[in-house]
Protein backbone atom coordinates (compact mmCIF):
# COMPACT_ATOMS: atom_id res chain seq x y z
CA UNK A 181 0.00 0.00 0.00
CA UNK A 182 2.71 2.49 0.98
CA UNK A 183 4.54 1.61 -2.22
CA UNK A 184 1.37 2.06 -4.18
CA UNK A 185 0.91 5.50 -2.70
CA UNK A 186 4.34 6.55 -3.91
CA UNK A 187 3.93 4.89 -7.24
CA UNK A 188 0.46 5.83 -8.39
CA UNK A 189 -0.92 9.33 -8.37
CA UNK A 190 -4.48 7.95 -8.15
CA UNK A 191 -3.52 6.46 -4.78
CA UNK A 192 -2.11 9.76 -3.60
CA UNK A 193 -5.35 11.43 -4.63
CA UNK A 194 -7.37 8.79 -2.84
CA UNK A 195 -5.44 9.22 0.41
CA UNK A 196 -5.71 13.00 0.22
CA UNK A 197 -9.45 12.70 -0.45
CA UNK A 198 -9.82 10.41 2.56
CA UNK A 199 -8.05 12.91 4.82
CA UNK A 200 -10.15 15.83 3.65
CA UNK A 201 -13.38 13.88 3.67
CA UNK A 202 -12.65 12.98 7.29
CA UNK A 203 -12.27 16.61 8.35
CA UNK A 204 -15.53 17.45 6.57
CA UNK A 205 -17.27 14.48 8.15
CA UNK A 206 -15.99 15.23 11.63
CA UNK A 207 -17.28 18.79 11.56
CA UNK A 208 -20.41 18.66 9.43
CA UNK A 209 -21.37 15.16 10.61
CA UNK A 210 -21.32 16.21 14.25
CA UNK A 211 -23.34 19.30 13.41
CA UNK A 212 -26.09 17.55 11.47
CA UNK A 213 -26.41 14.89 14.15
CA UNK A 214 -26.62 17.42 16.99
CA UNK A 215 -28.88 19.83 15.12
CA UNK A 216 -31.14 16.97 13.99
CA UNK A 217 -30.59 17.71 10.33
CA UNK A 218 -29.90 14.16 9.20
CA UNK A 219 -33.03 13.69 7.11
CA UNK A 220 -32.67 17.16 5.68
CA UNK A 221 -29.15 16.25 4.63
CA UNK A 222 -30.53 13.13 2.96
CA UNK A 223 -32.94 15.35 1.04
CA UNK A 224 -30.12 17.63 -0.08
CA UNK A 225 -27.95 14.68 -1.14
CA UNK A 226 -30.66 13.24 -3.33
CA UNK A 227 -31.66 16.63 -4.75
CA UNK A 228 -28.12 16.97 -6.03
CA UNK A 229 -28.71 13.97 -8.27
CA UNK A 230 -30.86 16.22 -10.46
CA UNK A 231 -27.84 18.48 -10.90
CA UNK A 232 -25.55 15.58 -11.69
CA UNK A 233 -27.93 14.48 -14.44
CA UNK A 234 -28.07 18.01 -15.78
CA UNK A 235 -24.29 18.10 -15.89
CA UNK A 236 -24.25 15.06 -18.16
CA UNK A 237 -26.95 16.55 -20.37
CA UNK A 238 -25.14 19.89 -20.75
CA UNK A 239 -21.73 18.27 -20.87
CA UNK A 240 -20.30 20.23 -17.91
CA UNK A 241 -18.60 18.62 -14.87
CA UNK A 242 -21.51 17.01 -13.01
CA UNK A 243 -20.04 17.95 -9.62
CA UNK A 244 -20.55 21.66 -10.36
CA UNK A 245 -24.20 21.33 -11.38
CA UNK A 246 -24.72 18.83 -8.55
CA UNK A 247 -23.38 21.36 -6.10
CA UNK A 248 -25.59 24.05 -7.55
CA UNK A 249 -28.68 21.88 -7.07
CA UNK A 250 -27.67 20.95 -3.54
CA UNK A 251 -27.12 24.57 -2.56
CA UNK A 252 -30.43 25.65 -4.12
CA UNK A 253 -32.20 22.87 -2.23
CA UNK A 254 -30.54 23.77 1.07
CA UNK A 255 -31.51 27.42 0.72
CA UNK A 256 -35.06 26.87 -0.46
CA UNK A 257 -35.98 24.06 1.94
CA UNK A 258 -36.03 26.20 5.11
CA UNK A 259 -37.45 29.14 3.19
CA UNK A 260 -40.43 27.20 1.82
CA UNK A 261 -40.92 25.60 5.21
CA UNK A 262 -41.23 28.99 6.89
CA UNK A 263 -43.43 30.51 4.21
CA UNK A 264 -45.89 27.66 3.82
CA UNK A 265 -45.72 26.17 7.30
CA UNK A 266 -45.35 22.70 5.75
CA UNK A 267 -44.05 19.87 7.84
CA UNK A 268 -40.28 19.65 7.26
CA UNK A 269 -40.37 15.89 6.75
CA UNK A 270 -42.96 16.14 4.00
CA UNK A 271 -41.01 18.85 2.23
CA UNK A 272 -37.78 16.86 2.45
CA UNK A 273 -39.56 13.91 0.88
CA UNK A 274 -40.70 16.08 -2.01
CA UNK A 275 -37.20 17.44 -2.64
CA UNK A 276 -35.68 13.98 -2.31
CA UNK A 277 -37.94 12.41 -4.94
CA UNK A 278 -37.99 15.40 -7.29
CA UNK A 279 -34.20 15.57 -7.37
CA UNK A 280 -33.93 11.87 -8.20
CA UNK A 281 -36.64 12.12 -10.85
CA UNK A 282 -34.97 15.11 -12.50
CA UNK A 283 -31.65 13.28 -12.53
CA UNK A 284 -33.15 10.24 -14.21
CA UNK A 285 -34.98 12.45 -16.72
CA UNK A 286 -31.87 14.46 -17.63
CA UNK A 287 -29.81 11.33 -18.08
CA UNK A 288 -32.53 9.85 -20.25
CA UNK A 289 -32.40 12.97 -22.42
CA UNK A 290 -28.63 12.84 -22.73
CA UNK A 291 -27.76 11.76 -26.28
CA UNK A 292 -25.65 8.66 -26.89
CA UNK A 293 -24.97 5.81 -24.51
CA UNK A 294 -26.28 6.35 -20.97
CA UNK A 295 -23.37 7.35 -18.71
CA UNK A 296 -22.20 5.05 -15.94
CA UNK A 297 -23.79 6.36 -12.75
CA UNK A 298 -22.36 3.84 -10.32
CA UNK A 299 -19.53 6.10 -9.20
CA UNK A 300 -22.11 8.72 -8.14
CA UNK A 301 -24.41 6.26 -6.46
CA UNK A 302 -21.75 4.24 -4.67
CA UNK A 303 -18.68 6.45 -4.87
CA UNK A 304 -15.19 5.63 -6.04
CA UNK A 305 -12.40 7.08 -4.00
CA UNK A 306 -9.80 5.59 -6.35
CA UNK A 307 -10.86 7.83 -9.24
CA UNK A 308 -11.03 11.17 -7.43
CA UNK A 309 -10.02 13.95 -9.84
CA UNK A 310 -7.86 16.93 -8.98
CA UNK A 311 -10.87 19.25 -9.38
CA UNK A 312 -12.49 17.35 -6.53
CA UNK A 313 -9.40 17.58 -4.42
CA UNK A 314 -9.14 21.32 -4.88
CA UNK A 315 -12.81 21.82 -4.03
CA UNK A 316 -12.52 19.58 -0.98
CA UNK A 317 -9.44 21.42 0.19
CA UNK A 318 -11.14 24.79 -0.13
CA UNK A 319 -14.22 23.58 1.69
CA UNK A 320 -12.16 21.97 4.43
CA UNK A 321 -10.24 25.19 5.07
CA UNK A 322 -13.41 27.30 5.07
CA UNK A 323 -15.08 24.92 7.51
CA UNK A 324 -12.17 24.87 9.94
CA UNK A 325 -11.71 28.64 9.86
CA UNK A 326 -15.43 29.39 10.24
CA UNK A 327 -15.81 26.96 13.08
CA UNK A 328 -12.74 27.75 15.13
CA UNK A 329 -13.05 31.51 14.77
CA UNK A 330 -16.67 31.57 15.97
CA UNK A 331 -16.89 28.38 17.94
CA UNK A 332 -18.85 29.81 20.88
CA UNK A 333 -21.42 31.29 18.54
CA UNK A 334 -21.84 28.09 16.59
CA UNK A 335 -22.24 26.11 19.76
CA UNK A 336 -25.06 28.34 20.98
CA UNK A 337 -26.64 28.39 17.55
CA UNK A 338 -26.69 24.61 17.50
CA UNK A 339 -27.83 24.35 21.11
CA UNK A 340 -30.50 27.00 21.49
CA UNK A 341 -31.37 29.09 18.48
CA UNK A 342 -34.37 30.61 20.19
CA UNK A 343 -32.26 32.12 22.95
CA UNK A 344 -29.80 33.43 20.42
CA UNK A 345 -32.67 35.37 18.88
CA UNK A 346 -33.54 36.79 22.29
CA UNK A 347 -29.96 38.04 22.51
CA UNK A 348 -30.58 39.85 19.21
CA UNK A 349 -28.06 37.86 17.23
CA UNK A 350 -28.87 37.30 13.57
CA UNK A 351 -29.71 33.61 13.52
CA UNK A 352 -30.57 33.62 9.79
CA UNK A 353 -26.99 34.30 8.92
CA UNK A 354 -25.84 31.21 10.80
CA UNK A 355 -28.59 29.10 9.29
CA UNK A 356 -27.78 30.08 5.71
CA UNK A 357 -24.06 29.51 6.08
CA UNK A 358 -24.57 26.19 7.80
CA UNK A 359 -26.99 24.89 5.17
CA UNK A 360 -24.69 25.88 2.33
CA UNK A 361 -21.78 24.17 4.08
CA UNK A 362 -23.87 21.03 4.51
CA UNK A 363 -24.85 21.06 0.84
CA UNK A 364 -21.26 21.44 -0.36
CA UNK A 365 -19.97 18.79 2.04
CA UNK A 366 -22.51 16.26 0.90
CA UNK A 367 -21.78 16.74 -2.78
CA UNK A 368 -18.06 16.34 -2.18
CA UNK A 369 -18.60 13.20 -0.12
CA UNK A 370 -20.65 11.71 -2.94
CA UNK A 371 -17.45 11.06 -4.85
CA UNK A 372 -15.91 9.28 -1.89
CA UNK A 373 -18.69 6.99 -0.77
CA UNK A 374 -21.54 7.74 -3.14
CA UNK A 375 -24.84 9.50 -2.74
CA UNK A 376 -26.48 6.58 -1.03
CA UNK A 377 -23.76 6.17 1.57
CA UNK A 378 -22.81 9.81 2.16
CA UNK A 379 -25.26 10.18 5.01
CA UNK A 380 -23.87 7.10 6.72
CA UNK A 381 -20.34 8.48 6.58
CA UNK A 382 -21.61 11.72 8.10
CA UNK A 383 -23.58 10.15 10.93
CA UNK A 384 -21.78 7.00 12.07
CA UNK A 385 -18.48 8.56 13.24
CA UNK A 386 -20.23 11.18 15.43
CA UNK A 387 -22.45 8.44 16.80
CA UNK A 388 -19.36 6.46 17.81
CA UNK A 389 -17.70 9.57 19.27
CA UNK A 390 -20.80 10.39 21.26
CA UNK A 391 -20.49 7.14 23.14
CA UNK A 392 -17.39 8.55 24.79
CA UNK A 393 -17.63 12.33 24.87
CA UNK A 394 -20.09 15.02 25.83
CA UNK A 395 -18.14 18.03 24.64
CA UNK A 396 -18.89 19.53 21.24
CA UNK A 397 -15.31 20.33 20.25
CA UNK A 398 -13.98 16.97 21.36
CA UNK A 399 -16.84 15.24 19.51
CA UNK A 400 -15.77 16.90 16.27
CA UNK A 401 -12.12 15.98 16.70
CA UNK A 402 -12.90 12.41 17.69
CA UNK A 403 -15.27 12.01 14.75
CA UNK A 404 -12.59 13.30 12.39
CA UNK A 405 -10.06 10.80 13.71
CA UNK A 406 -12.57 7.95 13.49
CA UNK A 407 -13.52 8.88 9.91
CA UNK A 408 -9.88 9.07 8.96
CA UNK A 409 -9.14 5.65 10.45
CA UNK A 410 -12.00 3.90 8.74
CA UNK A 411 -11.58 5.58 5.38
CA UNK A 412 -7.86 4.79 5.18
CA UNK A 413 -8.46 1.23 6.29
CA UNK A 414 -11.37 0.93 3.86
CA UNK A 415 -9.20 2.26 1.07
CA UNK A 416 -6.46 -0.26 1.82
CA UNK A 417 -8.87 -3.16 1.94
CA UNK A 418 -10.57 -2.16 -1.28
CA UNK A 419 -7.19 -1.80 -2.99
CA UNK A 420 -5.93 -5.23 -1.96
CA UNK A 421 -9.12 -7.20 -2.34
CA UNK A 422 -10.44 -5.22 -5.28
CA UNK A 423 -13.79 -4.53 -3.62
CA UNK A 424 -15.91 -1.33 -3.81
CA UNK A 425 -14.29 1.33 -1.59
CA UNK A 426 -17.46 3.17 -0.54
CA UNK A 427 -19.25 0.10 0.73
CA UNK A 428 -16.10 -1.13 2.49
CA UNK A 429 -15.72 2.16 4.36
CA UNK A 430 -19.33 2.23 5.50
CA UNK A 431 -19.31 -1.41 6.61
CA UNK A 432 -16.14 -0.76 8.62
CA UNK A 433 -17.89 2.18 10.25
CA UNK A 434 -20.89 0.09 11.18
CA UNK A 435 -18.70 -2.67 12.63
CA UNK A 436 -16.68 -0.13 14.61
CA UNK A 437 -19.90 1.34 15.97
CA UNK A 438 -21.05 -2.04 17.23
CA UNK A 439 -17.69 -2.84 18.80
CA UNK A 440 -17.51 0.57 20.51
CA UNK A 441 -21.02 0.18 21.78
CA UNK A 442 -20.25 -3.12 23.47
CA UNK A 443 -16.89 -1.91 24.79
CA UNK A 444 -18.64 1.02 26.38
CA UNK A 445 -21.32 -1.22 27.82
CA UNK A 446 -18.75 -3.53 29.36
CA UNK A 447 -16.39 -0.81 30.60
CA UNK A 448 -18.93 1.64 31.98
CA UNK A 449 -21.46 -0.78 33.37
CA UNK B 450 -41.33 56.95 24.00
CA UNK B 451 -41.60 58.18 27.54
CA UNK B 452 -38.37 56.89 29.03
CA UNK B 453 -40.06 56.31 32.36
CA UNK B 454 -41.62 53.20 30.87
CA UNK B 455 -39.61 50.17 29.83
CA UNK B 456 -42.46 48.21 28.29
CA UNK B 457 -45.61 49.58 26.77
CA UNK B 458 -48.42 47.57 25.21
CA UNK B 459 -51.19 49.35 23.36
CA UNK B 460 -54.31 47.43 22.32
CA UNK B 461 -52.30 44.29 21.66
CA UNK B 462 -54.15 41.28 20.26
CA UNK B 463 -52.61 37.94 19.35
CA UNK B 464 -54.36 35.03 17.64
CA UNK B 465 -53.03 31.60 16.80
CA UNK B 466 -55.08 30.92 13.71
CA UNK B 467 -58.59 31.30 15.06
CA UNK B 468 -57.59 30.77 18.70
CA UNK B 469 -57.64 33.99 20.64
CA UNK B 470 -54.71 34.20 23.04
CA UNK B 471 -54.64 37.91 23.88
CA UNK B 472 -57.19 40.61 23.18
CA UNK B 473 -56.84 44.34 23.46
CA UNK B 474 -54.14 44.37 26.13
CA UNK B 475 -53.01 47.81 27.17
CA UNK B 476 -50.61 48.47 30.00
CA UNK B 477 -47.23 49.86 30.83
CA UNK B 478 -44.39 48.62 32.94
CA UNK B 479 -42.41 51.30 34.68
CA UNK B 480 -38.69 51.55 34.95
CA UNK B 481 -37.49 49.19 37.73
CA UNK B 482 -40.93 47.80 38.36
CA UNK B 483 -41.26 44.23 39.61
CA UNK B 484 -44.49 43.02 38.07
CA UNK B 485 -46.15 39.66 38.58
CA UNK B 486 -48.35 38.31 35.80
CA UNK B 487 -51.05 36.02 37.05
CA UNK B 488 -53.84 34.15 35.28
CA UNK B 489 -55.26 30.72 34.51
CA UNK B 490 -53.62 28.08 32.28
CA UNK B 491 -54.07 29.05 28.68
CA UNK B 492 -54.78 32.64 29.68
CA UNK B 493 -52.15 33.99 27.30
CA UNK B 494 -49.35 34.78 29.74
CA UNK B 495 -46.59 33.03 27.83
CA UNK B 496 -47.96 34.55 24.65
CA UNK B 497 -47.56 37.97 26.22
CA UNK B 498 -43.86 37.39 26.84
CA UNK B 499 -43.39 35.91 23.38
CA UNK B 500 -45.03 38.98 21.91
CA UNK B 501 -42.64 41.18 23.88
CA UNK B 502 -39.73 39.16 22.51
CA UNK B 503 -41.06 39.37 18.97
CA UNK B 504 -41.49 35.61 18.75
CA UNK B 505 -45.17 35.77 17.82
CA UNK B 506 -46.67 38.31 15.41
CA UNK B 507 -49.28 40.76 16.68
CA UNK B 508 -52.67 40.78 15.01
CA UNK B 509 -53.17 44.34 16.11
CA UNK B 510 -51.78 46.88 18.52
CA UNK B 511 -48.30 48.03 19.28
CA UNK B 512 -45.50 47.12 21.64
CA UNK B 513 -42.72 49.51 22.55
CA UNK B 514 -39.66 48.51 24.52
CA UNK B 515 -37.07 50.87 25.93
CA UNK B 516 -34.42 50.64 23.19
CA UNK B 517 -31.57 51.31 25.59
CA UNK B 518 -32.17 48.16 27.57
CA UNK B 519 -31.18 44.58 26.86
CA UNK B 520 -33.54 41.72 27.64
CA UNK B 521 -32.94 38.58 29.66
CA UNK B 522 -35.43 35.73 29.34
CA UNK B 523 -36.24 32.52 31.17
CA UNK B 524 -38.54 30.36 29.05
CA UNK B 525 -41.33 28.26 30.54
CA UNK B 526 -40.19 25.17 28.71
CA UNK B 527 -36.64 24.52 27.60
CA UNK B 528 -36.77 24.58 23.81
CA UNK B 529 -33.44 22.87 23.31
CA UNK B 530 -32.40 19.26 22.99
CA UNK B 531 -31.26 18.15 26.42
CA UNK B 532 -28.86 15.58 25.04
CA UNK B 533 -26.81 18.33 23.37
CA UNK B 534 -23.10 18.14 24.27
CA UNK B 535 -22.81 21.27 26.40
CA UNK B 536 -22.14 21.67 30.11
CA UNK B 537 -23.82 23.84 32.72
CA UNK B 538 -21.04 26.42 32.89
CA UNK B 539 -21.07 26.87 29.10
CA UNK B 540 -24.83 27.37 29.10
CA UNK B 541 -24.66 30.00 31.83
CA UNK B 542 -21.81 31.85 30.10
CA UNK B 543 -23.67 31.75 26.81
CA UNK B 544 -25.93 34.47 28.21
CA UNK B 545 -23.00 36.83 27.64
CA UNK B 546 -22.69 36.10 23.96
CA UNK B 547 -23.45 38.97 21.65
CA UNK B 548 -22.01 41.55 23.99
CA UNK B 549 -18.43 41.49 22.83
CA UNK B 550 -16.52 40.53 19.76
CA UNK B 551 -17.72 37.80 17.43
CA UNK B 552 -14.45 36.30 16.22
CA UNK B 553 -12.20 34.31 18.52
CA UNK B 554 -14.37 35.16 21.46
CA UNK B 555 -13.10 34.13 24.85
CA UNK B 556 -14.68 34.55 28.25
CA UNK B 557 -12.35 36.51 30.52
CA UNK B 558 -11.71 35.99 34.21
CA UNK B 559 -14.33 38.57 35.14
CA UNK B 560 -17.02 36.79 33.11
CA UNK B 561 -16.18 33.48 34.71
CA UNK B 562 -16.14 35.00 38.20
CA UNK B 563 -19.56 36.52 37.60
CA UNK B 564 -20.84 33.17 36.39
CA UNK B 565 -19.47 31.31 39.42
CA UNK B 566 -20.81 33.89 41.85
CA UNK B 567 -24.27 33.66 40.31
CA UNK B 568 -24.19 29.87 40.22
CA UNK B 569 -23.11 29.78 43.83
CA UNK B 570 -26.02 32.01 44.82
CA UNK B 571 -28.39 29.66 43.03
CA UNK B 572 -26.74 26.56 44.46
CA UNK B 573 -25.64 25.07 41.14
CA UNK B 574 -21.91 25.75 41.28
CA UNK B 575 -20.96 22.15 41.94
CA UNK B 576 -22.93 21.13 38.84
CA UNK B 577 -20.83 23.32 36.55
CA UNK B 578 -19.22 20.50 34.59
CA UNK B 579 -22.35 18.40 34.23
CA UNK B 580 -23.86 17.88 30.82
CA UNK B 581 -27.16 19.74 30.62
CA UNK B 582 -29.27 16.59 30.28
CA UNK B 583 -27.97 15.17 33.55
CA UNK B 584 -29.81 17.73 35.67
CA UNK B 585 -33.12 17.51 37.49
CA UNK B 586 -35.94 19.76 36.32
CA UNK B 587 -35.37 22.25 39.11
CA UNK B 588 -31.61 22.36 38.58
CA UNK B 589 -32.13 23.04 34.89
CA UNK B 590 -34.53 25.84 35.75
CA UNK B 591 -31.86 27.44 37.93
CA UNK B 592 -29.33 27.19 35.10
CA UNK B 593 -31.74 29.08 32.85
CA UNK B 594 -32.26 31.73 35.49
CA UNK B 595 -28.48 32.12 35.79
CA UNK B 596 -28.11 32.40 32.01
CA UNK B 597 -30.68 35.20 31.97
CA UNK B 598 -29.15 37.08 34.91
CA UNK B 599 -25.50 36.90 33.87
CA UNK B 600 -25.70 39.56 31.17
CA UNK B 601 -27.06 42.14 33.63
CA UNK B 602 -30.09 42.78 31.46
CA UNK B 603 -32.10 45.96 31.87
CA UNK B 604 -35.34 44.05 31.49
CA UNK B 605 -35.87 40.54 32.79
CA UNK B 606 -38.76 38.42 31.51
CA UNK B 607 -39.38 35.18 33.44
CA UNK B 608 -41.99 32.61 32.47
CA UNK B 609 -42.79 30.53 35.55
CA UNK B 610 -39.16 30.24 36.65
CA UNK B 611 -40.12 28.70 39.97
CA UNK B 612 -42.57 26.12 38.67
CA UNK B 613 -40.52 23.05 39.62
CA UNK B 614 -38.52 24.42 42.51
CA UNK B 615 -38.74 23.55 46.18
CA UNK B 616 -40.03 26.12 48.66
CA UNK B 617 -36.59 27.16 49.89
CA UNK B 618 -35.12 27.78 46.43
CA UNK B 619 -38.30 29.51 45.32
CA UNK B 620 -37.85 31.96 48.15
CA UNK B 621 -34.21 32.47 47.29
CA UNK B 622 -35.01 33.21 43.66
CA UNK B 623 -37.69 35.69 44.65
CA UNK B 624 -35.21 37.39 46.98
CA UNK B 625 -32.63 37.60 44.19
CA UNK B 626 -35.22 39.07 41.84
CA UNK B 627 -36.34 41.52 44.48
CA UNK B 628 -32.76 42.66 44.95
CA UNK B 629 -32.06 43.11 41.26
CA UNK B 630 -35.35 44.90 40.75
CA UNK B 631 -33.78 48.02 42.25
CA UNK B 632 -31.91 48.37 38.98
CA UNK B 633 -33.72 46.00 36.65
CA UNK B 634 -37.27 45.89 35.38
CA UNK B 635 -38.61 42.45 36.20
CA UNK B 636 -41.68 40.83 34.69
CA UNK B 637 -42.49 37.42 36.09
CA UNK B 638 -45.27 34.97 35.25
CA UNK B 639 -46.21 32.82 38.19
CA UNK B 640 -48.90 30.73 39.79
CA UNK B 641 -47.42 31.27 43.28
CA UNK B 642 -50.16 33.61 44.42
CA UNK B 643 -49.46 32.72 48.03
CA UNK B 644 -45.88 34.02 47.97
CA UNK B 645 -45.67 36.52 45.16
CA UNK B 646 -47.31 39.48 46.89
CA UNK B 647 -44.50 39.78 49.42
CA UNK B 648 -42.06 40.52 46.61
CA UNK B 649 -43.70 42.26 43.66
CA UNK B 650 -44.42 45.94 43.32
CA UNK B 651 -47.39 45.45 41.01
CA UNK B 652 -49.47 42.69 39.44
CA UNK B 653 -51.50 42.11 36.32
CA UNK B 654 -54.19 39.46 35.96
CA UNK B 655 -54.52 38.23 32.40
CA UNK B 656 -57.09 35.89 31.01
CA UNK B 657 -57.14 36.75 27.32
CA UNK B 658 -58.02 40.27 28.40
CA UNK B 659 -56.30 42.32 31.03
CA UNK B 660 -58.67 42.02 33.98
CA UNK B 661 -56.61 43.87 36.51
CA UNK B 662 -53.40 45.84 36.67
CA UNK B 663 -52.36 47.69 39.75
CA UNK B 664 -49.82 48.32 42.41
CA UNK B 665 -51.94 49.64 45.26
CA UNK B 666 -52.58 48.06 48.63
CA UNK B 667 -55.67 46.33 47.26
CA UNK B 668 -53.83 44.36 44.55
CA UNK B 669 -53.66 41.23 46.63
CA UNK B 670 -57.36 41.24 47.37
CA UNK B 671 -58.32 42.04 43.78
CA UNK B 672 -56.19 39.32 42.29
CA UNK B 673 -57.28 36.71 44.78
CA UNK B 674 -60.87 37.48 43.92
CA UNK B 675 -60.16 37.06 40.23
CA UNK B 676 -58.25 33.84 40.83
CA UNK B 677 -60.83 32.17 43.01
CA UNK B 678 -63.79 33.60 41.13
CA UNK B 679 -65.57 35.08 44.15
CA UNK B 680 -65.12 38.07 46.46
CA UNK B 681 -62.62 37.55 49.24
CA UNK B 682 -65.25 38.53 51.83
CA UNK B 683 -67.31 35.55 50.66
CA UNK B 684 -64.38 33.23 51.02
CA UNK B 685 -63.71 34.44 54.51
CA UNK B 686 -67.40 34.23 55.44
CA UNK B 687 -67.69 30.74 54.01
CA UNK B 688 -64.80 29.64 56.10
CA UNK B 689 -66.45 31.04 59.20
CA UNK B 690 -69.72 29.28 58.37
CA UNK B 691 -67.89 26.03 57.85
CA UNK B 692 -66.21 26.48 61.19
CA UNK B 693 -69.57 27.01 62.86
CA UNK B 694 -70.98 23.97 61.13
CA UNK B 695 -68.00 22.04 62.21
CA UNK B 696 -68.46 22.98 65.85
CA UNK B 697 -72.23 22.37 65.72
CA UNK B 698 -71.98 18.92 64.20
CA UNK B 699 -69.54 17.86 66.86
CA UNK B 700 -67.00 16.77 64.30
CA UNK B 701 -68.85 13.58 63.50
CA UNK B 702 -67.29 13.36 60.03
CA UNK B 703 -63.78 13.77 61.17
CA UNK B 704 -64.01 11.08 63.85
CA UNK B 705 -63.99 8.48 61.13
CA UNK B 706 -60.85 9.81 59.66
CA UNK B 707 -57.57 8.37 60.78
CA UNK B 708 -55.16 10.97 59.50
Ligand SMILES: Nc1ncnc2c1ncn2[C@@H]1O[C@H](COP(=O)(O)OP(=O)(O)OP(=O)(O)O)[C@@H](O)[C@H]1O
Nearest residue numbers: 465468469470488489490491492493494495496497
Ligand atom coordinates in the same frame (compact mmCIF):
# COMPACT_ATOMS: atom_id res chain seq x y z
N1 LIG C 1 -48.03 27.72 19.22
C1 LIG C 1 -49.35 27.76 19.45
N2 LIG C 1 -50.21 27.42 18.48
C2 LIG C 1 -51.55 27.47 18.67
N3 LIG C 1 -52.13 27.86 19.81
C3 LIG C 1 -51.33 28.21 20.83
C4 LIG C 1 -49.89 28.18 20.71
N4 LIG C 1 -49.36 28.58 21.88
C5 LIG C 1 -50.40 28.85 22.70
N5 LIG C 1 -51.59 28.63 22.08
C6 LIG C 1 -52.92 28.85 22.65
O1 LIG C 1 -52.97 30.19 23.11
C7 LIG C 1 -53.58 30.27 24.37
C8 LIG C 1 -52.65 30.93 25.36
O2 LIG C 1 -51.50 30.11 25.57
P1 LIG C 1 -50.33 30.54 26.55
O3 LIG C 1 -49.26 29.55 26.40
O4 LIG C 1 -49.97 31.95 26.32
O5 LIG C 1 -51.00 30.39 27.98
P2 LIG C 1 -50.39 30.58 29.44
O6 LIG C 1 -51.16 31.68 30.08
O7 LIG C 1 -48.93 30.75 29.36
O8 LIG C 1 -50.75 29.20 30.14
P3 LIG C 1 -49.94 28.36 31.25
O9 LIG C 1 -50.25 28.94 32.57
O10 LIG C 1 -50.51 26.99 31.10
O11 LIG C 1 -48.49 28.42 30.90
C9 LIG C 1 -54.00 28.85 24.74
O12 LIG C 1 -55.35 28.71 24.44
C10 LIG C 1 -53.16 27.98 23.85
O13 LIG C 1 -53.87 26.83 23.50
Ligand SMILES: [Mg+2]
Nearest residue numbers: 494495496525
Ligand atom coordinates in the same frame (compact mmCIF):
# COMPACT_ATOMS: atom_id res chain seq x y z
MG1 LIG D 1 -47.31 29.68 29.96
